[in-house]
Amino acid sequence: MTHKYTPRNMKKRKNPPVKKSPPCALLVFLIVIGGMIATFCGIGALVLFVSSFESTTTPTTATLDLAYSPEKDALMQDLIARFHKANYQTPSGLPMRINATRMDAADMVDAARAGRFTAISPDSSLWLAQIDAGRQRALVGEAARFAVTPIVIAMWSDVAQSLGYPQKQIGWQNLLAKAKSDPNFKWSHPSTSSASGLLATLAVFYAGANKTRGLTEEDVKNRAVLDYVSALEKTVRYYGEGEQATIDQVLKRGRSYLDAFVVSERLVIYFNSKSPQKLVAIYPVEGTLWQDHPLALLEQPGLTDEQRLTFRRFRDFLLSPEIQKVILQAGYRPVDLNLRLDEPVSPIKLSNGVDPAQPQTTLQMPSAAIIEIVQAAWHLTKRPANIYLVADTSGSMGEQDKLTQAIDALDTFLDQVQGEHDRVGLVPFASRVYNVIALQEIGTHRAMLKAQVRAFKASGQTALLDAVAYAYDDLQRRNDRERINAIVVMTDGIENASSIKLNQLVDKIKRGNASGVPVVIFCIGYGSDADWNVLNTLAEATGGFARRADPETIRKLYKILSTYF
Amino acid sequence: MNKTRLIFFTFILLALLIIGVSFVIQQLSGNIPNPTAQPIQLRVVAALPIEPWVQDAAQKFNAEKRSLEGRTIVVNVTPMDSVTALGKWDRGEFNPVPTVWIPDSRYLVELVNATYSAKLGRDVFLTDGEYRARPLVTSLFSWGIYKSRAETLEKKFGKDNINWKTIHDAAIARGGWPELGGEKAWGYFKLIVPNPRKNAAGLLAMVAAAGEYYDKTTITTEDVTNPQFQKWLKELMGAVTDFSSLSSYTVEDLALFGYSVGDGGQLLESDLLVNMSGIQTRWADPLVIVYPKYLTWFDFPFTIWMGAETSAIEKNAALQFQKFLLSAPIQSAAAARGFRPANTEVSIAGADSLFVKWKDYGAKTFVPSTARMRAPDRDTLQTLLRWFDLNVAK
Secondary structure, eight states: OTTTTOHHHHHHHHOOOOTTSOHHHHHHHHHHHHHHHHHHHHHHHHHHHHHHHHHHHSOSSEEEEEEEOGGGHHHHHHHHHHHHHTTOBOTTSOBEEEEEEEOOHHHHHHHHHTTOOSEEEOSOTHHHHHHHTTOSSOOEEEEEEOEEEEEEEEEEHHHHHHTTTTTSOOOHHHHHHHHHHOTTOOEEOOOTTSHHHHHHHHHHHHHHHTOSSOOOHHHHHOHHHHHHHHHHHTTBOOOOSOHHHHHHHHHHHGGGSOSEEEEEHHHHHHHHHHOSSOEEEEOOTTOBOEEOOEEEEEOOTTOOHHHHHHHHHHHHHHHSHHHHHHHHHTTOEESOTTSOTTSTTOOOSGGGTOOTTOOOOBOOOOOHHHHHHHHHHHHHHSOOEEEEEEEEOOGGGGGGGHHHHHHHHHHHHHHHOOTTTOEEEEEEESSSBOSOEEEEEHHHHHHHHHHHHHTOOOOSOOOHHHHHHHHHHHHHHHTOTTSEEEEEEEEOSOOOSOSSOHHHHHHHHHHHHHHSOOEEEEEEEOSTTOOHHHHHHHHHTTTOOEEEOOHHHHHTHHHHHHTTO | OOHHHHHHHHHHHHHHHHHHHHHHHHHHHTTSOOGGGOOEEEEEEEOTTTHHHHHHHHHHHHHTTOEETTEEEEEEEEEOOHHHHHHHHHHTOOSSOOSEEEOSOHHHHHHHHHHHHHHHSSOSSBSSSTTBOEEOEEEEEEEEEEHHHHHHHHHHHOTTOOSHHHHHHHHTOTTOHHHHTSOGGGOSOOBOOOOTTTOHHHHHHHHHHHHHHHTSSOOOHHHHHOHHHHHHHHHHHTTBSOSSSSOSOHHHHHHHHGGGTOSEEEEEHHHHHHHHHHHHHHOSSOEEEEOOSSBOEEOOEEEEOOSTTSOHHHHHHHHHHHHHHHSHHHHHHHHHTTOEESSTTSOSOSTTOHHHHTGGGTOOSSOOOOOBOOOOOHHHHHHHHHHHIIIIIO
8 A cells, every 4th residue: 555655656657757846855755755654654553563462461251160060061051052142242342151160069169269260050059158168258259049949859659658658748767767677778869069968968967866957066976976877878879979960870770770869859850851750759857958059259369340240141141030931941949939830831840749839847057167077977987888990901001101190090099098998909900810909998908009000011912801800700709788899990992802791791790780789880991992882881781980081080080989989 | 746746745644644643542542541531430338138229229320321510420339238348347348448338227337437436536427417327218127927837836825926035935846846836847946047247137136136035125245145145045046047058138048948948037027028929929828027026127328438538529429329219219119129218208008019018918017116126336246246156157
């Protein structure tokens, strides 16, 4: 453009040469024009510089980093998609966005304190109190609940009838008495890292203290109470990673998996909508608790006004009549009291196994300090485990540092095994099983296990199935029903050296789990060439899981597994 | 090029230069505040019960784009419990300092004045003159109890005999509701009291309980440190289901979680009235309202911060907003939220009044009792809070 508008060009295009013009005037003219153009360019460059500087330092979206509890995964995904579709913007024009992460409530407390999120939505506001416990300045800021659902004991209707339902009001005491008296009765509650698991544990402590309110620190530390809790927790079949995981397992395995389990009312509705076999929600006569699903802003250092606006916009969005109706349709009780629970779209009705007039009463919620003691005590009283670590040391594990990673994972795992209760054994394998260390209580031989793990060398083929069969047979031979029996498999490869076939092993496991002690298998796969068909088949046959060996899984392996123990 | 053309092009280019420079200056000046064009920002901190009404009013006020000396007035409302705000005033933690504070009660203003009088030798909120604290609306404590439970209590303790003493007796019934004549499924008697660390109403509920315990309207530090009273109060508080809940505002709990969380409690009349309808849609059992013998009134005073942080124009802008809040339409909106308007032109006896709508459930437009609980001094309140922290919250 500059070239286009120079006087020289203009002269060429439009004017004939003017010989009469004095050369010095032309020179002055060119200098003046050149100076002006330079000034223009300079100012223009300055403006561009300033604006480009602003664009690199100013955020382009007002994003809220949100963690939410896993059991409302589908609902939150749906709601966040709707929120994004609405294209809300801050007054300064920034698009409002939610960057959401699924996380269990107990981990959320740690992550919030570590500054990882600007907002959270756990399953209960009791976790908010734990975040702020012991802090000088509150981290939890504005908060509002957007959905509630009571925690219930889900039972097959004939199981409930066998306990006297519906003529008799039943509750925790009936469930616990049944679990103590009937060795074939299979019940479950999630670990204390979710509200429903925490409630079930509190209910057991209340029952042990023979109270329905006023649980004190002395109560939860009382030897007789702890013995009662310990005896009952030994009757728990599985704990699982959360109530959604439990429901998914029951859907997959049917009624033989469990007779009763603790979940939210919403999941009973969900289950009954998916299964021809129906559950009923028992609202315990001694009282229950509510999940109240808060959305809370975290006053992290650096929280921007735009993020605060996004939080408020999202909160108002969740509380809007339209979204409250979506929440009701998903089986939660909406906080908008204008919405009746007997609306035509409401699934909260007797025909779905739930009762909108319940619950009648709740257990008293102890202080955050007592809850922390209950959580700690639960880890000590819950059912101990026999764990076989089945470790692949075949030649392929030597590639891409896989063996080093597996050694580190096992080392971390052995460090994390708590107390003296759990027994751990080691079954290394390559072309065959070798140097087995039999099950022993961890307190007595942790150092020996760690030393052997550190000495692993990669060589040979992969007799994965033989190694699993070895560990499985040993657990069945021991027939230890007092403990949860588990096998943790760490492998990278494709099975190529075993004498037993996959279908034979699966048959053996199914028969053994039905007639002998139930054994749960967890598989951790290294590298891209792990045979996921084999790993998934083994895990699914026992109610365990198969996962990739990502750093998060490894870091939390014991914690994840311990929710199953 | 001849001289005429030279001058012509020079003029054109100078004109372009002026336009360009003006444009650039205009672009850059968008980021430079111009004090004369800035709106007057009113920062209003409002107590939790009244905040939704004030927030709505502020939106209407802002939409009207009212101005003072050519500057638009913009009102920003922040909800904050009065006990929390009291702590922030005491510690000087407000940054920026609010222009206006609307606490639950006038006595909280007096407590802040007492603190600042000691520091500055003068009041920071005025009690007379143009900028004095003025009540916006009033409300009072009343018992809200599920009807089935209230009838059972009246059978047990006698008609019109729901008070802190009989509630205490219900709270300590070891056998729970069956012992009181109620159903087993109701569990034990569950009392609703807001957490006094989160809601001033919780603190005032303890003061009201002390009033009925001693049968007097003025409570002192000696009264609340009496071991017998403390034992009695601890037994009473033992019937509260959850002090750790998210909600510091417990009528919402009563409506949302129903009788499963609370059979009843002494709560703000306005909150009860607003939630009566919702409770009936969610729970089969309606709520009834019972007025206590000693009344605890809340007057929600509009108080302007008189410190150096508030300029003269901000004070006058605050007065404009105060006038707006006291106007008949906005006071009517307050009445629709269950408050008793300060503007006497606005009646609560009309057919659409919540007081009339719920009169069959105990609501009254006129409260006959004249015995009013007097506000305790700071030491008494602090003693109660410390007792709560050590004996209940723990």
